[in-house]
Amino acid sequence: MGNASFWRSGAFRTAMLSGVLFVGMTVVLLALVYQVATSTIEHQISASVEARARTLEQALEEDDDVEELSHIVPAQEELFRYVENAEGKALIADLVPRQHLMGADVLSADQVLHHFVEGERLDDSGIIGFGMQSRNGGYVYVAQEDEQVSELREALLQAGLVATGLAILLSFLLGWWIALRTFRRIEGLNSVAANVMGGDMAQRMPVSARRDEIDLLSAQLNRMLAQLESVMGAIRQVTNDIAHDMRTPLGRLQRKLEQAQVKDDPDAVNALVSSALDESRTMLDMFGSMLRIAQIEGGGLQKHFVRFDLSAMLMDLAETYRPAIADGGRELVANIQSGIEVFGDRALVQQMFSNLVDNAAVHTPRGTIVRVTLERRGNDWMAKVADTGPGIDPEHRPQIFDRFYRADASRTTRGSGLGLALVKAVAEAHEWDISIANGGGLALEIRPVK
Amino acid sequence: MKILVAEDDHETAQFVANGLRELGHVVDATGDGREAFMMAGSEPYDVLVLDRMLPRMDGLAIIRGLRSMETMTPALFLTALDGVSDRVDGLEAGGDDYLVKPFAFSELAARVMALGRRPRQTANAQTELAAGGLKMDLLARTVTRDGKPITLQPQEFRLLEFLLNNAGQIVTRTMLLEGVWGFHFDPATSIVETHISRLRSKLDDGFDQSAIRTVRGAGYIIDG
Incomplete structure (x- = not known):
């Protein structure tokens, strides 16, 4: 020491x-x-x-x-x-x-x-x-x-001197011991904190069986560290994803511009430039979605929440999508009970259900039936967007809400891989639970958390 | 039209101002918020294009200030923020439209035109819209083309109403998504194109000319 x-x-x-x-x-x-x-x-x-x-x-x-x-x-x-x-x-x-x-x-x-x-x-x-x-x-x-x-004076003085001496010695020893013990425990916390700062996020504060205030503090700090670890992990994941998923369209964009630079035929140049513009739009969309997801996950949306008619919104949404889905060779079937109201952010809830319908309409083969359901469940409600497509392998199911996850590994179909990540973020911001229901294709159910 | 562009990023300001001048508008540009507020308060502009973040006075404060002085010049916000609440904040402050950077110039131009031609808060809402042989009765919810009645689905009616309200001006895909369906995002499914095509086939049945013209790379227009 x-x-x-x-x-x-x-x-x-x-x-x-x-x-x-x-x-x-x-x-x-x-x-x-x-x-x-x-x-x-x-x-x-x-x-x-x-x-x-x-x-x-x-x-x-x-x-x-x-x-x-x-x-x-x-x-x-x-x-x-x-x-x-x-x-x-x-x-x-x-x-x-x-x-x-x-x-x-x-x-x-x-x-x-x-x-x-x-x-x-x-x-x-x-x-x-x-x-x-x-x-x-x-x-x-x-x-x-x-x-x-x-x-008597002498005896008392002597006794007093001995007692005082003992008191000094004892209190010093006791104080030193208590201080040393506390100091050692604080030192323990310090060294863990130093290791965490050094990058070892898996380190945890020691917690003894005494359950005293330092243990309570340590336990609290450990919860904070666990939270931080998962957030840092998520950030690292997202950073990797962005680096990986933005490189591909950026590379394509660069290739197209390079080709356009050496072409003489104005029509070919035009075609390449507009295709390059599409690439850059896709990337901007991806950034936009990323920002929006981050913002939704950041919280503080509740101040814009209003009570609105979810039934009316979904009926309107079905009419919005029906012609386009029919033109794509699929069918939209809406089964919506009227008069179901929810409390939330209108624009986000609309985007959430649009993403679900988009997802079912884009990533499925022709002939697929897309079903939009809204029904009462006791005092609550349940909304479901299901398709009769090939569905998702059970092993990949937990990943479908991850950013940039795409069932189609070759990434030939349109999409950023962020649609369902946004759906999950919106659902969580509303304290709604989203789950994958069993069945033929992909069926996603949304309901208020009990 | 006389347009004020308040944007502190020089390159964007030039891009917007020059583009609007090429379309034949008179454009004043400034990069300073307080100056923009003074100019907008003292000169009769038809449209204001305001960046949300300006030095010395931000876009929201400018609009609040102008509206409290009863200056109702239509205003379009430009912003790099596409937050859920940012749009609401902008509209609540008294802005009329909202465009997120980066944007295509054609999108900006179409919105500026739409704002400039917007009828100034007519107390009695119109009950009839008409353009290019089309007539829409908003109370009876009927549509005719050269006298021939046409039956429309509710969403087709809303779409045509939006186009007729902006007759003679280009309406972009994004404007339709926002104005007709309330979508502030770009869906993967081509809902605008499909609805336009369905509406067209109903309107054009028995006519040689299409009532809705497509302007390539920009949007749609019903000639007035």
């Missing part, structure tokens, strides 16, 4: 930030415990010395007998008493204040040296004391060493 980007990664930064927060909170918490614990003990000691001081003061009021006083509050380790009678004479003096301290005090070792005359019992610890004037003019001061408090 000698990777500088790891230390800059958001995961590592987040982990470190939360580590710092965690440690900070540990310190604050320990400080609180420290504060509460020490002040509680200080209060207890303070209360106990005050009680003793008051006891001594009462005893002093009655009698200034040393024995008696010493008996009431006996000498104890860590306990200091100072009792002075009304005449200013020290009766008990475990320690000697330089002046009369009043009320409760918490004094540090330094303050003790400042306020008290040095004595053998005074070591370098602080004291908690209470001083008061007795009613008969005497003075009482009782203090206790704060050794208990300082021991």
